[in-house]
Amino acid sequence: MLSQICVSIIFNIWHAAKYVKRVLPDTRSKLDAFLNRHPRIGEVLATAMSSVEVHMLDVFNFIDARISKYFKIRIMRTILKDRWGARVIPLDINIPVETQFLPTQEISEIVSRSSVFAIGKCYCRTKHHRCDNPTATCILLGSKAGRSLREVPYRTKVFTRVSKEKILNVLKDCDDKGLVHQVIFFPSPDFYYVICNCCTCCCEVLHDYKRFLSPRIVKSDFIEHTAADRCKNCGTCVGACPFDARMIDRARQLQVNQDMCFGCGLCVKKCPARAITLQKRDEQGR
Numbered sequence: 001m002l003s004q005i006c007v008s009i010i011f012n013i014w015h016a017a018k019y020v021k022r023v024l025p026d027t028r029s030k031l032d033a034f035l036n037r038h039p040r041i042g043e044v045l046a047t048a049m050s051s052v053e054v055h056m057l058d059v060f061n062f063i064d065a066r067i068s069k070y071f072k073i074r075i076m077r078t079i080l081k082d083r084w085g086a087r088v089i090p091l092d093i094n095i096p097v098e099t100q101f102l103p104t105q106e107i108s109e110i111v112s113r114s115s116v117f118a119i120g121k122c123y124c125r126t127k128h129h130r131c132d133n134p135t136a137t138c139i140l141l142g143s144k145a146g147r148s149l150r151e152v153p154y155r156t157k158v159f160t161r162v163s164k165e166k167i168l169n170v171l172k173d174c175d176d177k178g179l180v181h182q183v184i185f186f187p188s189p190d191f192y193y194v195i196c197n198c199c200t201c202c203c204e205v206l207h208d209y210k211r212f213l214s215p216r217i218v219k220s221d222f223i224e225h226t227a228a229d230r231c232k233n234c235g236t237c238v239g240a241c242p243f244d245a246r247m248i249d250r251a252r253q254l255q256v257n258q259d260m261c262f263g264c265g266l267c268v269k270k271c272p273a274r275a276i277t278l279q280k281r282d283e284q285g286r
Contacts, residue, residue, distance in 0.1 A: 046191040049193060050140070057072075076215040082216050084184075086218070088263060093175070094269060107181045117166075119162050124198070138159075139194065139195035141195060178199075180264050181195065181196075181264065182196050222280060223281050224277070224279075227276075231254055
């Protein structure tokens with residue numbers, strides 16, 4: 001009964017969104033302008049999404065499996081287009097010491113400035129079981145809209161309060177295991193509510209993006225740089241890149257497609273020759 005109600009609500013929202021898109025083509029830009037003027041509204045919406053996200057994904061996956069294949073992707077490309085997704089943010093140990101960056105550009109700084117410290121099980125790895133990576137890796141973030149676990153309905157039951165040191169250790173362990181650090185956002189990339197440490201095989205956002213280029217994943221403010229005079233063309237970094245930006249060609253030379261680099265920094269640590277660094281992107285994103 002509940003599933004039928006959810007399906008009915010989703011289809012009604014979908015039809016309403018199509019109408020709005022036809023009548024008000026600039027709705028998205030107007031919403032962004034509104035959120036810029038009233039950031040508190042964005043914080044409240046992000047906190048609200050954190051309460052329903054798991055249930056939303058359950059309904060989408062149920063419809064995908066039982067009713068309409070690729071329903072979730074169609075929703076991501078219409079109703080939730082550019083509204084719900086992830087932003088890649090590297091860990092500080094993969095950024096050169098001399099590089100200056102804003103607190104929002106590095107994951108441990110985001111944790112340090114968060115008001116809620118709690119960890120829960122990864123929805124994606126718990127559901128799909130496609131790898132042996134740890135599951136207690138989802139980090140709940142606080143904001144003005146949610147200063148304590150009690151202010152975030154549902155999350156209280158599945159997240160456990162831990163120390164900041166514990167969370168930083170989890171981040172370093174995930175980095176060692178090659179998991180991508182992402183903040184999940186809603187209703188725009190400026191408003192995020194949870195840190196996910198993602199693998200390409202289980203993560204719904206990362207897995208679907210690589211298959212369908214949806215939902216949206218925002219690149220970090222950094223990009224890789226490989227020193228040709230130090231690179232040994234060993235190929236170790238190729239397997240470390242979750243976005244397939246690196247490859248060894250037929251001449252056994254490393255080739256890097258910087259357009260596909262999301263600046264996660266995972267290749268930096270894996271390079272035995274220490275030939276890779278993260279650099280700040282320029283105005284063209286390179």
